[in-house]
Amino acid sequence: MYIHLPAQLSLPALRRLSLYEFANIAPFHVDCRALQELHYWDYMSDHLPTGLTECSITVLDIGVPYWGAQAPSRADSFATIEGLRASLEVLDISGWGLEALPQWFGSLPRLHTLRAADNKLSLLPSLPATLVALDLRGNHFTEVPMQLETFTHLTSLMMCSAYGNHSMLQIRHGLRPLIGLPNLRLLSFEPRAPDNEVLYVEDDFEAYEVWSAKSLYYLGQAEHQIIASNSKLQLKF
Amino acid sequence: MHHFFRVVLPQLAAAFEEHSIKLEIDLQKGVKRCSLDATPSECSKRKCVIFWYNLHNTWWVVGGQLFFSEEIDDEEHNEMVDNHFKSDYWELLAPTLTSLTLEFQGSAKISQERLQPLLFLHNLQSLELTGGNHFIAYTYGSWSVARRRKCASSTGFPLWRRDWRNVHPSARAIEPASPQETKSL
Numbered sequence: 196m197y198i199h200l201p202a203q204l205s206l207p208a209l210r211r212l213s214l215y216e217f218a219n220i221a222p223f224h225v226d227c228r229a230l231q232e233l234h235y236w237d238y239m240s241d242h243l244p245t246g247l248t249e250c251s252i253t254v255l256d257i258g259v260p261y262w263g264a265q266a267p268s269r270a271d272s273f274a275t276i277e278g279l280r281a282s283l284e285v286l287d288i289s290g291w292g293l294e295a296l297p298q299w300f301g302s303l304p305r306l307h308t309l310r311a312a313d314n315k316l317s318l319l320p321s322l323p324a325t326l327v328a329l330d331l332r333g334n335h336f337t338e339v340p341m342q343l344e345t346f347t348h349l350t351s352l353m354m355c356s357a358y359g360n361h362s363m364l365q366i367r368h369g370l371r372p373l374i375g376l377p378n379l380r381l382l383s384f385e386p387r388a389p390d391n392e393v394l395y396v397e398d399d400f401e402a403y404e405v406w407s408a409k410s411l412y413y414l415g416q417a418e419h420q421i422i423a424s425n426s427k428l429q430l431k432f
Numbered sequence: 433m434h435h436f437f438r439v440v441l442p443q444l445a446a447a448f449e450e451h452s453i454k455l456e457i458d459l460q461k462g463v464k465r466c467s468l469d470a471t472p473s474e475c476s477k478r479k480c481v482i483f484w485y486n487l488h489n490t491w492w493v494v495g496g497q498l499f500f501s502e503e504i505d506d507e508e509h510n511e512m513v514d515n516h517f518k519s520d521y522w523e524l525l526a527p528t529l530t531s532l533t534l535e536f537q538g539s540a541k542i543s544q545e546r547l548q549p550l551l552f553l554h555n556l557q558s559l560e561l562t563g564g565n566h567f568i569a570y571t572y573g574s575w576s577v578a579r580r581r582k583c584a585s586s587t588g589f590p591l592w593r594r595d596w597r598n599v600h601p602s603a604r605a606i607e608p609a610s611p612q613e614t615k616s617l
Contacts, residue, residue, distance in 0.1 A: 198561065206556050208530075213560035229557075 197221070204244070225250065233257070241268045248278030255279060258289030258310055273297055280304065289313050289330070296320035307348075313358070319343065327378075332386070333357050336364055344372040351381040355404060361386070362405035370417040374428055384414075384432040404432065530557045 198214075199221040209227040213234040214220060220237045225246040232254040235243060243257065257272060269291065276283065280303050287310040294315045300306075301321030309326060313333040319340035322329070328351040329343075335357055343352065352373075356363035364384065374382060386404060406414065414432050421428050550559070 200561075201551055205551060206553065206559070208555050208557050209559060211558040211560075213558075213562075215560070215562045217561075234560075 241271075243268075243272055243275055247275050250279075251282045252279050253282055253305075254285040255283060256285070256287040258287035258312070259291070269293070276303075284308065286310070289333075296322075312353075315357075322346075324348070327351070329353070338365060338367040339370070339373065341368070341372075344376070347376055348378055349376055350378045351383075352379065353381070353383040353385075355384055355386045358386075361403060362407070364404065365407050366410040366413040369413055371420055374417055374421055374426065374430070379428055381429050382431070383429075406432070530555055 197219045198217045200223045203224050203226050204212075205226040207227070208229055210229050211232040211234075212225070212227065212230060213232075215234065215236050217237050219239045220235075222242055223244050225244045227250060230247075230250040231252060233244075233247065233252055234254075234256040236257075236259060247255075255276065272288075272291075276286065276288075277297075277299060280299070282305065283303055284305045285308040286303075286306060289310050289312040291314055293311070294317070296311070296316075298321050301323060303323050306323050307325060307327040309322065309328070310330040311334070312330045315335050316331065317335040317337065319342045324346060325348050326346055327348050329346070329349060330351075330353045332353050332355045334354070336354060339354060343349070346352075354364060366384075370382075373379070384404060414430070417430055420426075421430055550556070553559075
């Protein structure tokens, strides 16, 4: 569905703008100084509204679903993200097909939640050490990056293999440093749960990871360590 | 201030039944009275446009149109939608409205002119515009496909959920959504 908003969207009190599931959103300029949240998903076009960097956006949700949609133009979107670096706290860039993130991601001062699922990341990009929640599901990691053990503020970490290759991610070393992170409450290696997420290919969806024997050994060991330490950490695989 | 709108909800794919709800809306107090009638569908090719709005954190259906796809060409279709947006409820809501959600269904192109009244909503803090059903229907060939909707989850990450409003409209259409269901990330 095509939608044509006023060329200059001037709403002085607007704090939250959500545009979902349109097939072609005509270009428009945002003149909403109070805007804090943008949720944007367009099937067809590759542009974001202009004027976003004049707002104080804390939540930028411009990810696209893994089952296919047009991702925003990387150059424009990265420029927008960089322009919002002082205020950005929550960022969703899922489904963009990214193989790497710009180095300056590591210095986004307020970013605490990053959803970068369904990209093609195989190496951990430079990320702020203060991240609290990180979603890297559906990327091309073949193991859990050891650098994550230094993210001491993490409360939630989610990883799983890319869709269609359920054995790509394996656990290749002990998880003790990771489960020992002081604030971690959720460590999930589960694929997306079909009951909770809309899937039109539900019957074909393989909601499991294929773990090697070594991976299962480390996961079992981690379970034992969590129980033995009375940790509140929830381990899912 | 009492305003009556006739609302036609999307048919359930399984039964192809048509449900119509009459709502008497008191803009100060919300829905005052409603009645639900279900009659057999006369045509499975019907399309409809439904408008929802969120007033005082409660979702209400405020308007709808029923179209016969084989009888109405795009121009007439658009004109009917235009009439909705030119109706006076925009002005009535403008002084107090802080949150507005519109879900567009069908194949209409939503023109700049139709959305121009948005600019009168000076107190609007949250604006949610959703399309998509037409695309989904086109892709998957069935109105029974539920809307994909991004919702908050306990993990802090959004989940893609089915939208029950399209799955069971007769049961849930006038029921306020829970805060968890209405809060989107």
